[in-house]
Amino acid sequence: MDFEELYQDIVLDHSRRPRNFGELAEAQFHAHGDNPNCGDEVTVHLKLGANDAIDALTFTGNGCSICMASASLMTLKMKHKSRAESGELIHAFHDMLTAEQESEPDKRLGDLRVFQSVRRFPQRVKCATLPWHALEEALGKPAGGEVSFSEDTAG
Amino acid sequence: MQDLQPKTDWARIRADFPILNERVHGRDLVYFDNAATSQKPRAVIDRLAHYYLHENSNVHRGIHELSNRATLAFEAARKRVAQFIGAASANEIVFTRGTTEGINLVAQAWGTKNLKAGDRILLTEMEHHSNIVPWQLLAQRTGAELRYVHVTGDDGLLDLSNFEALLDGVKLFAVTHISNTLGTVNPVRELCARARAAGATTLVDAAQSAGHLPVDVRSIGCDFLAFSGHKICGPTGIGVLYGRAEKLDAMPPYQGGGEMISRVDFQASQWNTIPHKFEAGTPDIAGAVGLHAAMDYLDEIGRDKIFAHDQELAAYAMQRLSEIDGLRIFGPRENHAGLVSFVLPEVHAHDVVTLADQHGVALRGGHHCNQPLMRKLGVPSTARASFYFYNTREEIDRFIDVLGEIHKFFSR
Known part of the structure; x- marks a missing residue:
């Protein structure tokens, strides 16, 4: 069934034992996102290195297994990525879930391609994209600092 | 027996x-999502179809036959609501879009006129957002202060141990009859009596109760009570606000437009009598007619x-x-x-x-x-x-x- 494709072992594993979960003392950027529809909330903590690449990335918050696993896998994938690469990956992930036409996802997403099946659960797309949206906000802060946003409830 | x-x-x-x-x-x-909205029996679906097939027209202002039919059906629905909740008169029944609009109407029209800085509004921690946010907006406008009756914990009861103290200085007390999250049935009759004794105006959110148990506004003794049609087997888009006639009479209008006036001049207007004073514009006529069928259906059971x-x-x-x-x-x-x-x-x-x-x-x-x-x-x-x-x-x-x-x- 569809849901078995959605809740694969890797998703359950990362939702139960999320990697890079916790505050990050040396973080320069924080972005908090919440989904008022369901109460999921994720904060990403980001430290950029000398060449503007992601030096360290962690997250805190709570949410469903899709949201937690998406955040956990994202933090693994994004480590050491340059600003440009991060932008491309964020775009690729978002595209995999929301592009009108379903197509073969960007190979660079690796394990994250497990979330492609979320497409078949439209109510859950925002669960998967929330941490990515938060990372995008954190990276978009030019002078550093904190940002907070809410997902559009009409979507 | x-x-x-x-x-x-x-x-x-x-x-x-x-x-x-x-x-x-x-x-x-x-x-199993009936607290969000109920399903509709064929009697209600058929009644809506019959309205659109044989009676559809605008209400009140028409002289022609169809307008007469629509007006009769719409006002019959209002009388039926009064009977459904034990109101003294159909004039105390205002049609709204739903519970949320009913509460907003009271917060706007009654609240803006009657509350001032330092006054207190008492709610409970188990209220739906629709019975919290309108009062927050009112508090921001007037400088009034919000207070809450606590919930005991997982067992979901109201902690009434300090209710009298909480009521001190309260102008408005609003409470849900049945909690949409906890399933608690609150003793609204007792709570409204104590609140009124302390000088407060009272509002009951009956969204989860009106279609589930007998509700009688005079027995509860509340000043206002609001519910939605769609949770009681009726159509979406129609709701009811009950207000005691003396309260509604003393309130300014909620929205301006047609139907709510008795005379309009270029500089000022005079308001229609209750309940029409609170029903600007063309109402959800089909919704009211469908709600009538839903109430008949429920009371037959x-x-x-x-x-x-x-x-x-x-x-x-x-x-x-x-x-x-x-x-x-x-x-x-x-x-x-x-x-x-x-x-x-x-x-x-x-x-x-x-x-x-x-x-x-x-x-x-x-x-x-x-x-x-x-x-x-x-x-x-x-x-x-x-x-x-x-x-x-x-x-x-x-x-x-x-x-x-x-x-x-x-x-x-």
Whole structure:
């Protein structure tokens, strides 16, 4: 069934034992996102290195297994990525879930391609994209600092 | 004596709801999201069709025959609502879009005129966002202060130990009759009496109660009471605000437009009498007519019987749920309305709802428009099964089996 494709072992594993979960003392950027529809909330903590690449990335918050696993896998994938690469990956992930036409996802997403099946659960797309949206906000802060946003409830 | 009462044929009643035969993801639908909206019996669907086929026109201002039919049907619905909730007169019945608009109307029209800085508004921690946010907006406009009656904890009762002290200086007390998250049935009659004795105006949110148990505004003794049509087998888009005539008379209008005036000049206007003063523009005529059919339908079954059925299902669901190890149930153990909120150990409510849906069982998961209460209970969200008279014990058995499978699936 569809849901078995959605809740694969890797998703359950990362939702139960999320990697890079916790505050990050040396973080320069924080972005908090919440989904008022369901109460999921994720904060990403980001430290950029000398060449503007992601030096360290962690997250805190709570949410469903899709949201937690998406955040956990994202933090693994994004480590050491340059600003440009991060932008491309964020775009690729978002595209995999929301592009009108379903197509073969960007190979660079690796394990994250497990979330492609979320497409078949439209109510859950925002669960998967929330941490990515938060990372995008954190990276978009030019002078550093904190940002907070809410997902559009009409979507 | 009881033997002389005809036994309710719940199976025949269930057959009045065509949508309950739907298949979802290849399974028979089990609809347990009735606290969000109820399904509609054929009588209501047919009544809507009849209105549009034979009576549709605008109300009140027309001279022609169809307008006359529409006006008669619309005003007959208003009289029927008055009877349904025990109001003294149809003039005390204002048609709205739903519970939310009814509460906003009171907060705007009554609240802006009667509250000033330092006045107090008393709510409870189990209110739906729609009975919190309008009062926050009013408090911001007027400088009034919000207070809350506490909820005891997972057992979901109001802590009334300091109720009198909380009522000190309170101008408005608003409370839900039945909690949409906890299933608590609040003693609104007693609460309104104590609030009125302390000089407060009272509002009851009857969204979860009006279609589930007999509601009588004069017995409750409230000044205002609001509910929605769609939760009581009626159409979406229609709701009711009851207001005691003397309160409504003294209130300024809510919105301006046609229908709510008696005379308009270029600089100023005079208001129509109640309830029309609060009904600017063309109302949801078909909605009111459909709601009339829904009230007739419910009262033919009997709301006392509906509530007994609700309570029996809730008690059975709680008994079955308690068989699941580690499952946390919210709400009172006794006198529980027809809904159950719970958290399955180690599984987020959204995941429960997605998987239940895949098995054909419609639940709701989230904060149920009770974010502050969720924070207080220390859970981000709960899953909720809410019942109505067309639900059965067999459906609860299926729901419990599905929960068992979900539990197993996530424990793998």
